[in-house]
Each structure stands twice: as C-alpha cells, then as structure tokens.
Amino acid sequence: MESLKDKVAIVGMGCTPFxxxxxxxxxxxxxxxxxxxxxxxxxxxxxxxxxxVGYTSQDTAMTGIILASALQLQxxxxxxxxxxxxxxxxxxxxxxxxxxxxxxxxxxALGWEKMKDAGFGGIGQAxxxxxxxxxGAAPEVGGAVARYALAATKYFSRYGLSPEEGKRxxxxxxxxxxxxxxxxxxxxxxxxxxxxxxxxxxxxAWPLGLFDCCGVCDGASAAIMCRTEDAWHFRPNGDFIxxxxxxxxxxxxxxxxxxxxxxxxxxxxxxxxxxxxxMAGITNPRKELSLAEVxxxxxxxxxIAVESMGxxxxxxxxxxxxxxxxxxxxxxxxxxSGGLKAFGHPAGASGGREVYEFYKQFQGKxxxxxxxxxxxxxxxxxNQGGHPGNFVCGITIIGEPPSRS
Amino acid sequence: MVGIVSYGAYIPIYRLSRDTLAxxxxxxxxxxxxxxxxxxxxxxxxxxxxxxxAMRGFDRATVDGIYLASTTTPYxxxxxxxxVRAAADFREDIFSADFSNSVRSCTNALTAALHAIKAGEAKxxxxxxxxxxxxAPNSDFEPIFGDGSAAFLLGSSxxxxxxxxxxxxxxxxxxxxxxxxxxYHWAWEDRFIKDEGYQKILPQAVQGLFKKFNLTxxxxxxxxxxxxxxxxxxxxxxxxxxxxxxxxxxxxxxxVGDTGTALAPMTLVAALEEAKAGDKILFASYGDGADxxxxxxxxxxxxxxxxxxxxxxxxxxxxxxxxxxxxQMRDIMEWxxxxxxxxxxxxTFVWRDRxxxxxxxxxxxRQCSQIQYxxxxxxxxxxxxxxxxxxxxxxxxxxLFTYSIDERAREIILPLVRVVVDLEGGGRYYSxxxxxxxxxxxxxxxxxxxxxxxFDGYKEGSGFRNYLWKARPIRC
Numbered sequence: 001m002e003s004l005k006d007k008v009a010i011v012g013m014g015c016t017p018f019x020x021x022x023x024x025x026x027x028x029x030x031x032x033x034x035x036x037x038x039x040x041x042x043x044x045x046x047x048x049x050x051x052x053v054g055y056t057s058q059d060t061a062m063t064g065i066i067l068a069s070a071l072q073l074q075x076x077x078x079x080x081x082x083x084x085x086x087x088x089x090x091x092x093x094x095x096x097x098x099x100x101x102x103x104x105x106x107x108x109a110l111g112w113e114k115m116k117d118a119g120f121g122g123i124g125q126a127x128x129x130x131x132x133x134x135x136g137a138a139p140e141v142g143g144a145v146a147r148y149a150l151a152a153t154k155y156f157s158r159y160g161l162s163p164e165e166g167k168r169x170x171x172x173x174x175x176x177x178x179x180x181x182x183x184x185x186x187x188x189x190x191x192x193x194x195x196x197x198x199x200x201x202x203x204x205a206w207p208l209g210l211f212d213c214c215g216v217c218d219g220a221s222a223a224i225m226c227r228t229e230d231a232w233h234f235r236p237n238g239d240f241i242x243x244x245x246x247x248x249x250x251x252x253x254x255x256x257x258x259x260x261x262x263x264x265x266x267x268x269x270x271x272x273x274x275x276x277x278x279m280a281g282i283t284n285p286r287k288e289l290s291l292a293e294v295x296x297x298x299x300x301x302x303x304i305a306v307e308s309m310g311x312x313x314x315x316x317x318x319x320x321x322x323x324x325x326x327x328x329x330x331x332x333x334x335x336x337s338g339g340l341k342a343f344g345h346p347a348g349a350s351g352g353r354e355v356y357e358f359y360k361q362f363q364g365k366x367x368x369x370x371x372x373x374x375x376x377x378x379x380x381x382x383n384q385g386g387h388p389g390n391f392v393c394g395i396t397i398i399g400e401p402p403s404r405s
Numbered sequence: 406m407v408g409i410v411s412y413g414a415y416i417p418i419y420r421l422s423r424d425t426l427a428x429x430x431x432x433x434x435x436x437x438x439x440x441x442x443x444x445x446x447x448x449x450x451x452x453x454x455x456x457x458x459a460m461r462g463f464d465r466a467t468v469d470g471i472y473l474a475s476t477t478t479p480y481x482x483x484x485x486x487x488x489v490r491a492a493a494d495f496r497e498d499i500f501s502a503d504f505s506n507s508v509r510s511c512t513n514a515l516t517a518a519l520h521a522i523k524a525g526e527a528k529x530x531x532x533x534x535x536x537x538x539x540x541a542p543n544s545d546f547e548p549i550f551g552d553g554s555a556a557f558l559l560g561s562s563x564x565x566x567x568x569x570x571x572x573x574x575x576x577x578x579x580x581x582x583x584x585x586x587x588x589y590h591w592a593w594e595d596r597f598i599k600d601e602g603y604q605k606i607l608p609q610a611v612q613g614l615f616k617k618f619n620l621t622x623x624x625x626x627x628x629x630x631x632x633x634x635x636x637x638x639x640x641x642x643x644x645x646x647x648x649x650x651x652x653x654x655x656x657x658x659x660x661v662g663d664t665g666t667a668l669a670p671m672t673l674v675a676a677l678e679e680a681k682a683g684d685k686i687l688f689a690s691y692g693d694g695a696d697x698x699x700x701x702x703x704x705x706x707x708x709x710x711x712x713x714x715x716x717x718x719x720x721x722x723x724x725x726x727x728x729x730x731x732x733q734m735r736d737i738m739e740w741x742x743x744x745x746x747x748x749x750x751x752x753t754f755v756w757r758d759r760x761x762x763x764x765x766x767x768x769x770x771r772q773c774s775q776i777q778y779x780x781x782x783x784x785x786x787x788x789x790x791x792x793x794x795x796x797x798x799x800x801x802x803x804x805l806f807t808y809s810i811d812e813r814a815r816e817i818i819l820p821l822v823r824v825v826v827d828l829e830g831g832g833r834y835y836s837x838x839x840x841x842x843x844x845x846x847x848x849x850x851x852x853x854x855x856x857x858x859x860f861d862g863y864k865e866g867s868g869f870r871n872y873l874w875k876a877r878p879i880r881c
Contacts (some may be wrong), residue, residue, distance in 0.1 A: 008717045119744035122813070146823045149809030157807070157848050206820070256786040256825060257777060263807055263825075372681035389835075 003279045006242045006402050007335040009094040009231035012041020012224035015356040017186040018344030021218045026061060026114045033220035033349075034110060039323075041224035041234050048224075049078045049104040052094040054087035054111040055348035067110060078330035083248070084385025087111055087299060088221070088351015089394020093246040095225050105226060109137030111353075112220035112385040113346035122252060123216055123347070134214060137263035145205040145213055145298065150256075152207050154263040161317050163207055170299040172321050174211045178298065178336055180328065181342020183368045188217050212299040213355040214340040221352030228401060238401060239363045244378065245279035247272045255283070256389025264315075268391035269308035269384065276380070276395040277310075286311050286332050289397075291361060292380040293354035296339040303328060305382055309395070329370065334370060336361070351383035358398050407522050408567035408700070410488055410529065411558040411709045413458025414674040415451055416661055416718035417442045418840045418880065419734070421725045423548045429728045430543050436532045439551035441725060442537045442854060444817035444856040446552070449477040449485050450872065451667075453492045453555035453856040457800070458713050459531070463558060465493060465881050468682045469527035470500040472514035473532040473668045476583075478503055479870055489533065491763035492856045494797055498504030500527065508631065508665045510534070516560045519568060527607075529560040537643040537667035537736055538804040541589035549634060551662020553668035565705040566677060566686070568698055572866065573612035576606050581633075597825035603637050603691060608644050610695035611687065618699060622646035624686035627676045629654045629667040638679035660719055673700075675715040682706060687792030721881040722841065733817055745815065749867045760795070765854060765874045767832055768793035776832035798854070799874050803828040809842060816858065826852050826876050845878075852876045 014036025016029055024032075037046055053067035060066075089113040095109035104339040107166035113121070123144060156166035175195055181187035193211060201210035224234075231240045239346025241339035255261045273285070282288050292311060296302035303317045310321050311332055312322030320326055326334035337343050337357040340350055357366075366372040385392050418761050420438040424656050427434040442451060452473055459613050460468075470495070473486035480728070486501040504510035504517070511534035518530035529670060535554035540546035559568075563626035580598040592598065606632060618688040622628070628647045635658045642653045654676040657668065664671055669690040676686060678703040689697040725731050757779055760766045767778035772789035776796060814821035822838035839857055854874040 133711045135412035143811050143814050143821070143823070146809045146814060146821065150810070150823060150825060153809055153848070179694075203810070203812055205812065205814075205823075208809075252785065254777070254781070256835050257779070258785055258834050259775070259827055259831065261833075382678035 004246055005097055005244050005279055006228055007100045008227045008243045008246070009240045009401060010223045010225050010226055010243070010355065010359060010398065011231050011234035011240045012039075012043065012384050013222065013356050013359045014038070014040060015221040015353050016219050018217050018219035018346060018349070018353070019188040020116045022116065024218060026066060026112060029069040029112050029114060029218060029220035030067060030110060032344065033112065033222040034071055034108065037108070037222040037224050041363050043106065043224055043234070045071050045073055047106050048073060048076065048108045049106055050098055051108040051110065052079045052081055052091040052098075054081045054091040055113055056082055056084055056087055060114070060117070060369045078145045083394065085295065085345070085347045086351065086383045086394045087348040088354070088397050089246070089381065090248060091352065092223065092243070092355065092396050093248060093394065095223070096243050096246050099225060099227050102227070104148050105230060107225050109225060109352065110220065110222040111348040111351055113348040115216045115219050115346055116218050135253070139173060139391060143205070144387060145208055146300045148300055149205040149208045151263040151304055151388045155300065155304065156207065158262070158264050159318075161318075167199060167207055167250050168195060169318055169321055170208075170212055170303065171195045173296070173299040173302050173309045174198050174341055176327055177339045177341035180336050181338025182373065184338045184343060185367045187338045187342050188215050189338070191245070197379035200317060206231070207297055208300065209326045214297045214345040217344040217346050219344060219349045219353070221349045221351060221356050223355065225266055226358040231401065232404065238404070239357055240401060241362055241398045243396065243401050245276040245395065247275035247395045248392065249275065250389060250392045251386070253390050261389055262387050264304060264344035266304055266308040266388060266391060268393040271383070272393040273309040273397040276397050280378075280397045282397070285309065287333060289378055289380050291333045291336055291358065292382065293337060294333055294334050294339065294382045295350070295384040296341050297345060299341070302334060302339065306386065309380070309382065323370040328373070333373060336373060349379065354381035354383060354394055355398055362400065406557065406567045407561050408517055408564040409557045410560040410563050410565060411461075411463055411676055412557040412674050412714070413455045413461045413712050414460070414553070414671050414714045414718060415454035415458060415718060416553045417446055417451070418439045418721060418723050419443055419725050420722045422730050425728060426548050429442050434548040438685050439548065439662030440553055440664070441731060441734060442552040443840065444736070445875070446487055446537065447479050447858060448477045448478060448535040448537045448554075448657045449488050450551065450856050451537060451554040452533045452556070453620070455535065455554035456489060456493045456531055456533050459556040459558050460493065460710070461712060468495045468499060468531050468558070468575055470518065470521060470530035471531045472496060472502050472504055472518055472530065473481045474510040474514040474532065475536050476505060476508060476510070476665055477537045477539075485674060488763070488872065493531070494764040494799070495531070500644040507692035508536070508668070509690050509694060509696060511666045511670050512690040512696035512698070515557070515559070516573070517572065522559060522561050526853045529558060531838055532557045533668040534557060534667040536667045539589065539737070542737060544589065545592070545595070546590055549658070551657070551664050553661050553664040553781065554667045554669050555674045558672065563705055563708075565703055565709050567701045567703060568701075568818040569613065570618050570699045570703055571696060572610055573694065573696045574606060574613065578606065578693060599637055603632055604640055604644065607631065607641055607689055607691045607695040608716050610697040611645055612701065614697040620699070622652070624685055625875075627654050627680070628652055628687040629669060629673045629676050630687065630689035632656065633663055634658060637648070671715060677702070678714050678716055680706060680710075690765065709776050717881040723840070730818070736771060736817070750871055752867065752869055755871065757861065762873055764797060765799035766795045767798045769796050776828070777836055778832055788835050793828070797829060798832060798834070799856070801828045801830065801832070801852070802853045803834065803852055803876070803881065805846070805852055807848060807849055808838070808846055810846075822846060824852070825877050834867070834876065836874075838877060839875045840880065842878075842879045851879050853879050
C-alpha cells in the first residue's frame with residue numbers, strides 16, 4: 001500500500017462567502033467558487049480533465065451534470081460524491097486518487113450546497129425515506145441536534161460535569177468560534193457573543209442551545225489540483241500546498257446500538273485520524289499541526305472530535321478550553337476560520353472550505369490580517385457526516401510542499 | 406368450567422380535569438377528571454397494553470384467538486385485532502376478529518369467545534375492549550368521555566372467574582351514534598335515551614338473567630354494569646335492587662370517564678381486584694341491547710393478583726397542563742401547513758421486518774452472545790454472519806444510558822425526548838421516551854417498553870399507521 005503523501009498538490013482555490021443568499025442559485029455558487037479557483041491557478045474550464053462534485057441532497061440537482069452544466073464543462077468525466085456533511089473530504093479524495101493514478105493531470109474538486117431554498121430552517125430534506133424509516137430516523141427528522149446532544153449529555157455525566165458546568169464549557173467553544181468568525185470577511189455569522197448569551201439562548205435540544213449549533217446556509221468551495229511535480233508550473237513561487245493524507249472512515253453504522261459504544265469518543269473519527277496520521281507520518285498531531293479545522297456542526301462536535309483525533313487527551317478538553325489552547329494564539333488553534341459554527345455550513349461545501357482556510361493561512365493571505373497565523377506548515381481538515389454512532393469521517397491533511405527535487 | 410383465566414387493564418397516563426374544561430368553556434362541568442390517550446396512542450396501542458397486563462405470568466403461545474372490541478378501531482377497512490395479535494406476540498395460526506360499532510361489542514366478543522371455548526374450538530381466547538372516542542369540543546360528551554382498555558384471557562382451565570350464565574337482549578334504539586363520515590357523535594334527547602334506553606334495556610337483560618337462573622340482586626356480592634354517567638348508573642342500580650353502598654362497583658366517571666366499549670370491562674377489572682373466592686358478580690353491558698352475565702370468583706383469583714390493572718394505572722397519572730396540549734394529543738384542530746417534505750415508510754419495509762417492529766424481536770448472536778436490535782444479517786459485535794436466535798425484547802426493562810430533549814423535532818407533543826436504553830440481560834435500544842415528565846429524567850433511570858404510534862406514515866406520505874415500541878419510565 002502506497003501513501004498519497006505529497007503526490008498531489010492544490011494549486012488554486014476558491015470559496016464563496018457563506019450565508020443566506022436568497023438571490024443566488026446553485027449555478028451562481030458553483031460558478032463563483034470555480035471562477036476564484038480558476039483565476040487563482042491560472043486555468044480555465046478547458047484545462048480541467050476530470051471533476052469531482054459533492055453535494056448532499058438537493059431537489060434541484062442530481063449526478064455530475066449540475067457541475068458540468070453550470071461551468072459548461074464539455075463531455076469530461078464528472079463524479080458526483082456524497083458522504084452527508086462529510087462530502088467535501090470525499091471530493092478531495094476522489095480527485096487526489098484520479099491524479100495519483102496518473103489517469104488525469106488537472107482536475108477540479110468542488111463542493112456546494114444550497115440549503116436556503118428549502119422553505120424551512122435547519123436540515124430537513126436529507127432524511128425522508130433514506131434512512132431507517134420506522135426505527136430511529138423517522139421520529140426526529142431534522143433532529144441532528146438531538147443526536148449530538150446525546151453525546152453531550154453522556155460526556156457531562158461521564159466526566160462529572162453538572163449540566164451547568166458542561167453547558168458553560170461548550171459555550172466557551174462557541175464564543176471562540178464567533179470571535180474568529182467575526183474577523184473573517186466570508187463568514188456567515190460575524191457577531192461576537194458572550195458565554196452568558198450562549199447560556200441564556202433558547203434550547204434547541206437539551207443540553208444544546210441555539211449558540212451550540214452552526215448555521216446551515218448556502219455556499220461553495222473549489223480546488224484545482226494536479227500532481228506535485230506539475231504544481232511548479234502553476235505556481236512557480238511554490239506557494240501551493242500538497243496533500244499529506246486523505247482518509248475516510250465509514251462507520252459500520254450501528255454504533256449507537258452497541259452496548260460498548262460510549263458516545264464520548266467517536267470511533268470513525270479515531271479511525272480516520274489513525275489512517276491520516278499514518279499516511280502523513282504524523283506521530284504527535286498536537287505538536288506537528290499548525291492548525292486544525294474541525295467539523296463543529298455543534299459545539300460538542302468540536303470538543304469530542306478534537307479528543308477523538310488525539311489532539312487532546314480524552315476527557316481533558318476542559319483543560320484545553322479553559323487554558324485557551326484552541327484559540328488563535330493557543331497551542332493548537334482550532335477553527336481559526338470561525339468553523340462551521342460561525343463561517344456557516346452549506347453541507348457539501350464545508351470540507352473544501354476547511355482546506356481553503358489552511359491554503360490561505362499557508363500563503364499568508366488569511367482574510368483580515370489579524371487572523372493570520374505564523375509559521376504555518378501543516379494543517380488538518382476534519383469533515384464528518386452522520387451522527388454519533390453512525391458517522392462517515394473524512395480527514396484531509398495538507399501542508400507545505402516537499403522541497404523541489 | 407369456562408371463564409376468565411386472567412385479566413388486565415390500561416389507563417393512559419394523562420388526565421384532563423373537568424376544572425380545566427370548565428375554564429376553557431366558561432361553565433361549570435362537575436368534578437373529577439378523565440383519562441386522555443396521548444398523541445401516540447390509539448385503540449390498538451391501548452389494547453396492547455391491557456393484553457400485556459393480562460398475560461403476566463402466562464405463555465403467550467397458548468392463546469388460540471384474539472377478539473378486539475372497540476368503536477374506534479383506527480381502520481375503516483382492515484382488521485385491528487391482527488395488529489394487537491402481532492404486537493402481543495401471539496401465534497399467527499389463531500383466529501382474530503374485530504367486534505365493533507357498539508359499546509356493547511365488548512360482551513359480544515366475550516360471548517363469542519365463550520362459545521368458541523365451549524365448542525372446543527379454542528382453549529384460550531383473549532378478549533380485549535379498548536376505546537378512544539373523540540368527543541366534540543364543548544359538547545356534553547367532552548367532560549364525560551375517557552380513554553382506556555381492559556382485557557380478559559378466557560379459558561376452560563385455571564379459571565379465576567367462572568361465567569355461569571348469560572342473558573341477552575337486542576334492541577333497535579338510537580341513543581348515541583356515528584354514521585360513515587361523522588367525526589363526532591349524534592345523540593337523541595338525553596331524557597328520552599335515559600328513560601327508554603339505558604334505564605330500561607340494561608335492566609331488561611338483568612331481569613331476564615335473574616328470572617332464567619332464579620336469582621335476585623341479593624345473591625350478588627357486586628354489580629358491574631355500563632351506564633353513561635353516575636346519575637344513570639345509580640338509577641339503574643336502584644331499579645335492580647342493588648345496595649349502592651355495598652353491592653355496586655364504583656363507576657369510573659370521576660377518574661377515567663366513559664370509556665365506551667371498555668367501560669364495563671374496566672369496571673369489572675376494578676371489581677376483580679377486590680373480589681374474594683366465592684363472590685358472585687353481576688356483569689352487564691349495554692348498546693343496541695344488553696348482555697348480562699353471572700360470574701363466580703374462584704380460588705384461582707389469588708394467582709392473578711400481580712396486575713397493574715385499574716388500581717396501578719389509576720394511581721399513576723400526569724395532569725394535562727392545558728386544553729391546548731389536549732387539542733394536540735387528540736388532533737382536534739386544523740394545524741398550520743408544513744413545508745417540510747412528507748415522510749414515507751414503504752409498507753413492504755414494515756412487513757418484511759414485522760416481527761422486529763410489532764413484537765420487538767431482537768437477535769442474539771450465537772457466536773458472541775450479544776443481543777442486538779434492529780435485525781442484522783451480520784453481527785454488529787463480532788461480524789459473524791446469519792447466526793442468530795430471535796429474542797423478544799418488548800417485555801424487558803432497561804436503564805437510561807443517555808438522552809437529549811429536542812424542542813424542535815417533527816413530533817406532535819414537544820419536546821421529543823430521545824433516549825438510549827441499555828436493556829437488562831443485554832441489548833441497547835435507541836428510542837424516544839413517551840409518557841415522560843421532562844423535568845424528571847436522569848441517566849440510569851429504569852425504563853420499559855410501550856407499543857405506540859410513530860408519525861411517519863398515516864399523517865404523511867404513506868397513508869397507513871406505523872407502530873413501534875417506545876421507551877417510557879416504568880409506569881407503575
């Protein structure tokens with residue numbers, strides 16, 4: 001088995017602002033993200049030999065044709081991928097494999113989602129009839145919050161936090177995300193919040209309240225990719241990034257039904273991290289990573305994912321959160337972009353957006369210079385679909401290219 | 406000897422007080438309260454509860470027939486008894502039937518069951534009466550109607566209450582009725598239907614019984630009979646010569662309400678809970694005529710004491726906070742339209758796994774001994790393929806492993822309490838918690854199963870009713 005490490009490079013990226021864009025349709029989002037990526041890489045649609053497009057569940061689209069028709073790609077292979085909210089990571093993986101096999105030389109990976117045409121808030125269109133229709137899924141369509149909240153309840157109980165203490169701990173995560181997002185021009189939610197605001201917000205699914213939840217919205221992200229040896233052609237300065245690892249762990253699906261499933265550690269996340277660290281040659285993620293963009297659809301999701309990925313010892317998130325270790329100036333900045341929480345979460349676009357954050361940070365081009373991290377070498381993008389006990393987790397590790405041989 | 410081998414009853418946990426109704430409509434409506442089935446309950450789920458209560462200590466495989474009596478079976482065309490049979494995990498090779506269209510159908514079913522047993526066609530037959538009648542808002546029925554069920558396992562051996570004789574009257578009479586398409590009940594003038602209906606027809610059957618068996622009211626320890634309200638009940642008792650204080654089983658009007666088909670059977674269960682061996686009980690029901698029976702309690706009554714029955718369920722209750730919650734539970738109003746896509750459960754899906762859904766069968770892996778639900782081909786613990794034995798989980802209790810309280814779920818009664826339950830003896834069940842007090846939920850609390858409606862079918866795309874076992878705090 002060969003590692004993907006450093007075989008594939010990202011030479012151009014684009015990301016639309018994330019938000020509620022009543023006046024944009026999927027074509028607008030796709031064209032806007034692709035255009036920024038094309039211009040960044042100095043390519044046009046004619047240079048793209050194959051494409052991977054990711055979105056979750058949309059009434060208005062099916063297959064890869066949505067991408068080809070939006071960009072008028074002419075009769076090239078387009079693969080539509082779907083891994084629920086972890087779809088973005090899968091577009092990168094598909095594209096990377098297409099390049100590593102040398103089947104294609106220049107490819108496009110694009111994720112998008114138009115969630116605000118649904119006519120109601122939250123996620124709702126993804127479930128009907130698709131999952132177990134009688135047992136489990138049906139009674140709480142749109143109940144992603146309730147499913148993650150099960151993990152929060154258990155985490156508090158297991159680690160001896162009262163509901164008040166637990167909620168306060170999670171609140172600090174949301175306060176950090178909003179603070180980071182408030183300085184990110186493309187973020188959806190740019191207001192700063194306080195712990196008290198989080199604590200006093202309406203409950204969505206106890207113990208999680210309004211500010212424990214990310215905002216679902218519209219957006220798209222895109223990457224132009226090629227093999228690393230060709231990347232210097234696109235970016236002679238060497239300001240491109242390479243894929244150190246691209247891992248997916250698809251859970252066997254019935255975790256929540258197993259008596260040895262604890263809810264407080266996510267097996268899929270652990271497994272994907274293990275794959276990714278092995279591929280990238282990482283032994284101490286906390287030290288080796290410059291930043292991690294974590295799939296924080298809910299505050300508790302960030303906390304448990306960071307622990308499951310071994311960035312923080314299990315049960316010790318409180319120490320990190322209280323000490324500010326995950327803040328911008330901390331030991332390992334988590335979601336310096338604002339995360340799904342503040343940047344927004346158009347399901348299929350989030351995985352690519354996480355990579356985009358690293359890409360800009362690495363190039364020293366973080367929007368709003370106050371967010372710029374120093375000495376950015378390697379980053380992790382964690383992108384995950386499903387719910388505790390039933391996840392598919394994608395982890396993409398990206399970083400500085402190897403020196404030119 | 407043929408008679409009642411076992412009995413059980415069920416009363417929904419929610420009670421609506423007549424004070425609450427009085428404050429809604431601005432008029433005095435008497436004292437007491439009535440039982441209200443929750444949004445996820447109907448005549449079928451009520452019936453299952455009473456059947457399960459009656460089957461405590463009895464092998465479900467020994468039942469040869471099930472008769473469901475109800476004026477409110479949820480299907481106009483399609484049997485409901487077959488659903489109760491499936492949920493109760495009775496055998497498939499038994500006779501099942503619905504008895505409907507009259508509150509007397511409880512004893513119609515009883516007599517039919519007795520005939521089958523006497524004829525030697527069946528050894529044991531379950532008769533269950535269940536009703537969930539919807540009174541029109543602000544009607545005379547609204548403070549009176551209640552929801553509930555009672556079940557009797559009938560047989561020819563181990564009889565706890567022998568049925569020694571009966572007398573029936575059939576009468577063409579319009580007291581209370583619903584025609585095809587009527588949501589609510591019609592009734593002729595109450596003075597007429599009391600004088601010529603309740604107070605004449607039921608006594609006619611009882612007098613016939615007395616005459617046929619040469620008995621008088623004095624021969625009975627207790628009288629249990631149907632009436633639509635306390636005043637009529639008292640008048641009938643008096644006319645038959647029963648002493649109100651010592652002989653008449655207290656009717657349920659102030660505590661449960663008029664549960665229609667289930668009223669006389671539930672009252673009988675209450676009487677049996679207090680009965681002693683040797684007691685003779687008069688049992689009579691009413692509706693388009695009347696059926697009257699002589700019952701004699703045997704020594705075996707002591708073997709069937711550990712039921713939740715009427716006493717247990719009466720003591721375990723929660724007050725409905727307000728009339729709005731009641732409107733939601735009984736789906737009385739027209740609600741706001743919903744843009745969210747309609748859910749749809751394919752019936753083929755339910756049918757394929759009917760044993761898993763209706764009787765809550767999980768499976769135990771023969772390789773690693775782990776119990777799991779839902780049904781799998783490959784073990785979720787050890788990945789062994791197709792090597793399981795089936796195991797019924799519906800009668801197991803468990804402990805709450807974790808929970809959340811969803812304020813925005815697509816559910817009729819919010820919030821939706823989502824729970825993960827670890828079962829005694831193994832197995833984990835992912836469910837929602839019904840009949841719960843939201844302020845009183847904690848990890849580790851003991852839970853049990855109850856057969857309920859789930860709202861992904863008939864209210865939305867599929868048109869049929871879906872049922873599944875949900876978790877609830879141990880009821881009593």
